[in-house]
Amino acid sequence: MNIDSRLIPGKFVELLLITAKQLSTWLKKQLSSLDKGWWNSLVLSTLSYQQKQWVDRKNISDIEGLDLAALLRILDQNWYRFAQQFNFSTQDRHYVKEKIRTRHDEADSRTYEKKERSVKTSRPNHDPKIWLKDQYTNDDQKLVCQMCANEMPFKLKDGSYYFEAVQVSDDFTKENHELYLAFCPLCAAKYRYLVKKDHTIMDNFLGNVKETKENFEIPIELGVNGSHSIRFVETHLLDLKTILEN
Numbered sequence: 001m002n003i004d005s006r007l008i009p010g011k012f013v014e015l016l017l018i019t020a021k022q023l024s025t026w027l028k029k030q031l032s033s034l035d036k037g038w039w040n041s042l043v044l045s046t047l048s049y050q051q052k053q054w055v056d057r058k059n060i061s062d063i064e065g066l067d068l069a070a071l072l073r074i075l076d077q078n079w080y081r082f083a084q085q086f087n088f089s090t091q092d093r094h095y096v097k098e099k100i101r102t103r104h105d106e107a108d109s110r111t112y113e114k115k116e117r118s119v120k121t122s123r124p125n126h127d128p129k130i131w132l133k134d135q136y137t138n139d140d141q142k143l144v145c146q147m148c149a150n151e152m153p154f155k156l157k158d159g160s161y162y163f164e165a166v167q168v169s170d171d172f173t174k175e176n177h178e179l180y181l182a183f184c185p186l187c188a189a190k191y192r193y194l195v196k197k198d199h200t201i202m203d204n205f206l207g208n209v210k211e212t213k214e215n216f217e218i219p220i221e222l223g224v225n226g227s228h229s230i231r232f233v234e235t236h237l238l239d240l241k242t243i244l245e246n
């Protein structure tokens with residue numbers, strides 16, 4: 001087949017527009033059948049902070065006004081509402097996630113360099129902090145710690161919150177952003193020292209994550225330091241469960 005290469009960029013944009021149009025029509029039909037207040041509960045509440053600001057600025061009040069990135073995000077965030085009904089597979093989900101990662105590349109398997117001792121050399125190609133910030137910024141634009149549930153204690157010069165992204169466990173070979181938790185410095189230290197260095201506490205916590213159904217707040221017992229819990233947004237917890245189950 002001969003393709004005039006000069007036409008490709010135009011064709012590509014056209015394809016994206018068609019995709020966006022079809023996806024918005026489909027989402028509107030499905031979401032409106034799930035909830036009368038769907039625009040607020042299933043659309044606006046699922047958008048990232050930047051997307052929400054954009055919707056406000058442009059005064060968008062219909063799903064057809066959203067771009068493909070926002071539509072994909074809505075699909076992703078409502079995934080578990082659709083998965084059963086439409087028999088979506090894990091592969092479908094991976095495909096959607098792949099599309100969403102415009103600024104994110106696939107997480108590489110870790111590689112190790114042979115030095116004096118093994119040093120982890122590969123990092124996720126994207127910063128899990130960007131993703132976590134998106135997930136854990138509440139409606140008041142405050143970034144909240146997953147353990148103590150408080151607003152992160154201080155901001156950097158540029159106005160962004162300081163927080164720490166801690167990997168759930170060091171036993172994973174993939175470095176997906178779902179494997180990180182957003183903590184304030186104190187809770188990050190608690191997690192590193194009291195959870196990651198204690199196999200029993202770690203196993204109990206991961207077991208609780210795997211078993212939880214409706215509850216997005218996972219209890220974690222820290223011995224002499226008492227009971228704590230780690231709070232998740234739905235999509236983070238469900239994705240983490242999927243990774244743990246594989």
Ligand SMILES: [Zn+2]
Nearest residue numbers: 145148184187
């Ligand atoms: Zn905290």
